[in-house]
Amino acid sequence: MDYIIETEDIRKRYDDFLAVKGVNLKVPEESIYGVLGPNGAGKTTLISMLCTILRPTGGRGTVNGYDIVKDARKVRESIGIVFQSRALDDILTGREHLEMHAALYGVPRDIRDKRIEEVLDLIALGDKADEYVKTYSGGMKRRLEIGRGLIHHPRVLFLDEPTLGLDPQTRESIWRYIEKLNREEDVTVLLTTHYMEEADKLCDEVAIMSHGEIIKADSPGNLKRELGADTITVRVDRAPDFYELLQRQDYVKEAYLMDDEVKILVERGENLVPEIVNLAARNSYYVRAVELEHPTLEDVFIKYTGRGITEA
Amino acid sequence: MAEIEGIYTIWLREMKRFFRYRSRIVTSIVTPLLWLIIFGTGLGAAVRFGGVPGGYKAFIYPGIIGQTVLFTSIFSGVSVIIDRQYGFLKEILVAPISRESMVVGKALGISTASMIQAAILLALSFIVGITMSPQCFIVSMVIALIISMGLGGLGLVIAAFTDSMEGFNLIMSFIVLPIFLLSGALFPITGLPAWLQGAVYINPLTYAVDALRFTILRESVLPLGVNMVVITIFAVVTVLIAAFLFNRKEQNIM
Secondary structure, X not given: OOEEEEEEEEEEEEOOEEEEEEEOOEEEOOOEEEEEOOOOOOHHHHHHHHOOOOOOOEEEEEEOOEEOOOOHHHHHHOEEEEOOOOOOOOOOEHHHHHHHHHHHOOOOHHHHXXXXXXXXXXXXXXHHHHOEHHHOOHHHHHHHHHHHOOOOOOOEEEEEOOOOOOOHHHHHHXXXXXXXXXXXXXXXXXXXXXXXXXXXXXXXXXEEEEOOEEEEEEOHHHHHHHOOOEEEEEEEOOHHHHHHHHHOOOOOOEXXXXXXXXXXXXXXXXXXXXXXXXXXXXXXXOEEEEEEEOOOHHHHHHHHHOOOHHHO | OHHHHHHXXXXXXXXXXXXXXXXHHHHHHHHHHHHHHHHHHHHHHHOOOOOOOOHHHHHHHHHHHHHHHHHHHHHHXXXXXXXXXXXXXXXXXXXXXXXXXXXXXXXXXXXXXXXXXXXXXXXXXXXXXXXXXXXXXXXXXXXXXXXXXXXXXXXXXXHHHOOOHHHHHHXXXXXXXXXXXXXXXXXXXXXXOHHHHHHXXXXXXXXXXXXXHHHHHOOOOOOHHXXXXXXXXXXXXXHHXXXXXXXXXXXXXX
16 A cells, blocks of 8 residues: 555654654555544644644654655645644635635646636635635635645645534535545545544544554544444343343353343444344344444543543 | 745735725825824924924924834734734745745835835925925835835844734834834934934934935935945845744744
8 A cells, every 4th residue: 555644753842842752654645544632642743744844853754755854845835734723814815815825836827717716616615705704704714724725736635623613514514525625636635633523434544642642543443343342232022031042142242131122242233233133033032123332433542542532 | 936926926915915904004194194294393393493494394204204114114024923823824834935935025015015105105295395306206215115125024033033912012112113213213313412322323224214314305414325235234134034033933833
């Protein structure tokens, strides 16, 4: 597999505080990669170094094949960045922001207008494009910033907490938009987040970061699967008998009987639901309800860091 | 080529901001007129000022042009602090153009804004009874260009050390007002007590005001050439220092 971002033991020290402690990151090309961690975990410092804004204290890293220290300028030309906090000028219009960005990133004059129209189309600013940014809603500002990061057709888009402070609907629409970009423009997306749901729904791969270190990196599915147990709850008549029957199945790790419900812990629960229903039918039990619960990324996070993400 | 485009882009934004803040343009013209008409007439009536034809009002006219350039330049330079607070500075700092180009683009934008204001004031010279010749206008504009680059650079240097606009009042009291008052804009710089004389001569604006006074009133303490050399050196040095500071300063700007 080709990695578009790779770091080797990259570190950042501020005076006597080690913000990032020897991180090894491998981001596959054309993926959506999430760095998940609480505030203060070092996520922003890590991606600031990758964006060449901060100079690493030690270790090395490449983005798009360019060294982030020696070829900083080449890196900058090939990436788009959306900062955690707003980086817009209230008194310029959306279109002017895009024009300015295109000029600064050396988009040739003859294709500039076309690019701007493309991006405006994509971010659906509509007729607001020629109004001052101060009249925009939070979601529009965010879309403008993301669109701006794409004007020069970067290979990698860095998003630092892209949906921080947005309402749930806007958040969903930004997610869909990021997925669309990733799919249609072949852009690799590296984002940081402290929203479990965001990492889970959006990312192909997630690196869990805590106290300046990456503790674990894998796809959200694998991370959760590694915790093992999905929980299947079956409501059935003659529950005690069915409980006995289930205990004898070898895919069941643990089973509990609670009133008319049987709870079992299994791996890959989604594959087992039909199996269990069929088993009940063969033995003439009447199944009233089946519920499947996966472990959440929150559970994963707690397992690896020993604490919830909000209690950093 | 990319650098020229970068400089132009930064300059263009500065211009857009300048023309969109209408109230700022209005005040920047009204304030000097108040100085000229009220202060100039008032004090001119109280003191006998034989040095210059046209009297005290005419004497301070070049000084008030200098003052306008001073305020606009320093505050435009310091406005980088606002860009930093509102986050827009990040967008510029991560762009693949050199920090030198960013500083030069900004300084050129600042001096264009200052020159527009200087041009308006020069066109209003009849208010103080001075007729403006084309040569006089052009030389004055060149002086305004050079000194505004220098003062804009100074504003950028201040901005590089200041994180929030809370420092704004300090900048006003300890930098802008002293530069104005010590420039000889309002009084002749000859025959002053030694301590004041010294302070006046280390002030770069003094040389610009003296140069403007020579150009407009044919009267100056130092030769025009000396004044021009001093303000040119000042402009080059402040812009270089500003570029150096922005280059060196590592900021966690995410």
